[in-house]
Amino acid sequence: MHALRLCKEFAQDRHQLSVERIADRMGVSHDTLYKWLATGRIPGILLPAFETVCGCSYASTWLAMSAGKFVIDMPKGKKISxxxxxxxxxxxxxxxxxxxxxxxxxxxxxxxxxxxxxxxxxxxxxxxxxxxxxxxxxxxxxx
The missing domain is CATH 1.10.287 (Helix Hairpins)
Structure with a gap:
């Protein structure tokens, strides 16, 4: 899945995280993460952890949009002008x-x-x- 690779590249560019460091922060082996990136198949339960470590949500946004859902950032409940x-x-x-x-x-x-x-x-x-x-x-x- 292209979105997984985009998340990885975002983490590398913005946070200087290697695949090994991403995997370590997720609590999985780097071989496993490399396999998921190559096949585009990551267990759904680990997708939020992957995106949190990478600092972006490209994969979950793609999943929602491919299911015909509308995606927006949730507000924090603050006053507006x-x-x-x-x-x-x-x-x-x-x-x-x-x-x-x-x-x-x-x-x-x-x-x-x-x-x-x-x-x-x-x-x-x-x-x-x-x-x-x-x-x-x-x-x-x-x-």
Missing amino acids: ESDLVDFNTSFAEALSLLKDFYANGTGSEAAQQALQQHLAKAHWHHANVVKSATPELEFGDE
Whole structure:
């Protein structure tokens, strides 16, 4: 699976982790990890550990998207500014305008899809943020 190799390359480039160091942090042998990377077959229960060590989530994102799921980062339940709401409204207006043009002219399918996807991600983010507002998570670093 290409996504597993991308995770490995991300860990090598960003965190200077070799396959041996990734395997060690996961608690598996490097031979086993090399086999999983070569075949693209890693046990599902170990995928979160692999991605945590690598510092990215390319493989689980690929799995979700290949199953037709929409993937967004989960918010931490923090307050937003008025400009965040203006941005949310603007993204909806842009998506709606492109959607109107698509239905009127049959053109701009790709742009409409992209704008709708971005707006849906923002809408879902706000939904999850409201849900998490009762129990916000602590922020321990720059994000």
